[in-house]
Amino acid sequence: IPVAPFDYVLFGGTGDLAQRKLLPALYHRDLDGQLPDAARLIGASRAEFDADGYQAFAREALEQHVPATLLEAECLERFLARLDYVAIDAMSDDGWNDLKSMLDARDDGRIRAYYLAVGPRLFGPIAERLDKFDLIDERTRLVIEKPLGHDLDSAIALNNAVGAHFREDQVFRIDHYLGKETVQNLLALRFANVMFEPLWNAAHIDHVQITVAETVGVGDRAGYYNRSGAMRDMVQNHLLQLLCLVAMEPPASGEADSIRDEKLKVLRSLRPITGENIEATTVRAQYKAGAGPDGKVDGFLDELGEASDTETFVSLKAEIDNWRWAGVPFYMRTGKRMAMRMSEIVIQFRSVPHSVFGSGAGAPVANQLVLRLQPDEFVKQWIMIKDPGPGGMRLKHVPLDMSFAENFDERAPDAYERLLLDVIRGNQTLFMRRDEVEAAWRWIDPIFEAWEDRSQAVRSYTAGTWGPSQSIAMIERDGRTWNDGD
Numbered sequence: 471i472p473v474a475p476f477d478y479v480l481f482g483g484t485g486d487l488a489q490r491k492l493l494p495a496l497y498h499r500d501l502d503g504q505l506p507d508a509a510r511l512i513g514a515s516r517a518e519f520d521a522d523g524y525q526a527f528a529r530e531a532l533e534q535h536v537p538a539t540l541l542e543a544e545c546l547e548r549f550l551a552r553l554d555y556v557a558i559d560a561m562s563d564d565g566w567n568d569l570k571s572m573l574d575a576r577d578d579g580r581i582r583a584y585y586l587a588v589g590p591r592l593f594g595p596i597a598e599r600l601d602k603f604d605l606i607d608e609r610t611r612l613v614i615e616k617p618l619g620h621d622l623d624s625a626i627a628l629n630n631a632v633g634a635h636f637r638e639d640q641v642f643r644i645d646h647y648l649g650k651e652t653v654q655n656l657l658a659l660r661f662a663n664v665m666f667e668p669l670w671n672a673a674h675i676d677h678v679q680i681t682v683a684e685t686v687g688v689g690d691r692a693g694y695y696n697r698s699g700a701m702r703d704m705v706q707n708h709l710l711q712l713l714c715l716v717a718m719e720p721p722a723s724g725e726a727d728s729i730r731d732e733k734l735k736v737l738r739s740l741r742p743i744t745g746e747n748i749e750a751t752t753v754r755a756q757y758k759a760g761a762g763p764d765g766k767v768d769g770f771l772d773e774l775g776e777a778s779d780t781e782t783f784v785s786l787k788a789e790i791d792n793w794r795w796a797g798v799p800f801y802m803r804t805g806k807r808m809a810m811r812m813s814e815i816v817i818q819f820r821s822v823p824h825s826v827f828g829s830g831a832g833a834p835v836a837n838q839l840v841l842r843l844q845p846d847e848f849v850k851q852w853i854m855i856k857d858p859g860p861g862g863m864r865l866k867h868v869p870l871d872m873s874f875a876e877n878f879d880e881r882a883p884d885a886y887e888r889l890l891l892d893v894i895r896g897n898q899t900l901f902m903r904r905d906e907v908e909a910a911w912r913w914i915d916p917i918f919e920a921w922e923d924r925s926q927a928v929r930s931y932t933a934g935t936w937g938p939s940q941s942i943a944m945i946e947r948d949g950r951t952w953n954d955g956d
């Protein structure tokens with residue numbers, strides 16, 4: 471769906487996110503005919519570029535991050551012609567009048583979106599100067615992205631700093647996982663079918679698993695990552711958002727606040743993990759040297775070059791204390807340098823209450839629904855059938871398989887493509903509300919406190935594996951097993 475004319479100002483326009491994600495995403499939207507003729511993109515950062523220089527910079531970024539087959543000359547020129555640039559300093563008044571004149575020169579009532587692809591310490595100062603230079607009004611939107619705080623207090627401070635200048639309905643907090651096709655598909659699966667919802671509760675579901683496994687290491691992000699770790703980098707946002715979408719009650723409508731209200735209730739129902747249950751419900755670990763996707767790789771501490779107890783892997787057993795989910799564990803794990811790149815959600819149903827088949831048929835295996843987010847997107851519902859043939863009743867476990875690549879020709883759009891234009895549409899459904907972010911920290915903070923109080927050791931795992939043995943033991947103690955992809 472095409473959007474209204476806009477000016478997108480990319481603060482941090484020469485940074486890594488702009489090069490790898492934002493410029494390519496907007497280019498793809500242009501290629502698909504989704505950008506109105508008048509749409510304009512303004513790079514803003516401290517670097518001394520002019521418009522031509524920024525266009526050359528963007529061309530290079532696109533050549534690197536857009537597949538060559540999709541770099542169409544005509545579209546590329548049209549896209550580059552949309553780019554302008556302003557040198558600006560977030561911490562002083564330098565450049566702000568230039569930005570204002572640039573925006574005012576084409577002020578035809580268009581939408582103005584400010585994307586802060588910069589460190590969070592600049593969110594407050596930029597919001598303040600946007601206000602001071604009279605760059606905020608009804609049609610203005612602000613886009614920010616994690617890290618949204620380091621803990622609850624800093625998240626509140628950040629939200630206050632932004633909230634002093636923007637209303638909540640103008641603030642778009644990106645969690646790019648919400649822009650992924652399969653994540654949105656979870657909503658379609660749950661709420662556009664009649665057959666899942668009646669079973670979607672503790673009476674029929676034994677447990678849920680959420681895995682986000684990566685093969686990459688921390689690489690040149692070691693510094694950032696060491697201050698963050700898997701819990702802050704992945705669990706506080708992406709994994710908890712996935713958990714919310716699985717666990718929430720049906721919203722009354724698809725309206726942003728209707729969905730976000732339900733997600734918030736889930737976050738508030740999470741049983742606190744504290745000193746008492748920390749050992750049984752969490753495992754944190756760091757990778758040691760081992761196998762990477764292209765050969766031997768170093769351990770985290772070697773890459774970092776100093777001692778650290780930051781986790782590059784975490785697994786958790788979460789419980790949701792409400793009527794629907796009482797007694798159903800949500801096992802989550804995420805890590806760098808794991809055996810394969812694989813993100814998926816597994817809904818493990820309970821076994822049939824009684825088998826009517828003799829022992830020769832084999833025991834019925836409990837149903838399982840697998841939603842694979844990446845790398846290959848699919849939905850698989852495992853069911854039991856009769857093994858075909860004349861040999862009498864023998865049960866067989868088979869998947870009803872819906873692979874996106876096999877069933878749809880379309881290119882899978884990157885999450886940012888959807889999210890960047892949802893900002894212009896003013897649709898906040900796939901963005902986190904302030905209270906959600908804070909509720910997530912409220913659950914995460916005590917885990918860090920308990921880790922410190924108990925001085926629970928950081929475990930280690932060999933790069934290229936599924937994490938430390940303690941993570942396997944955590945789920946196996948409950949008589950369950952991690953789904954390691956197939």
Ligand code: BG6
Pocket residue numbers: 646684703813
């Ligand atoms: C980011 C994290 O939010 O998500 C990275 O900061 C991580 O550490 C990335 O690699 C994973 O995203 P995706 O889309 O590749 O699964």
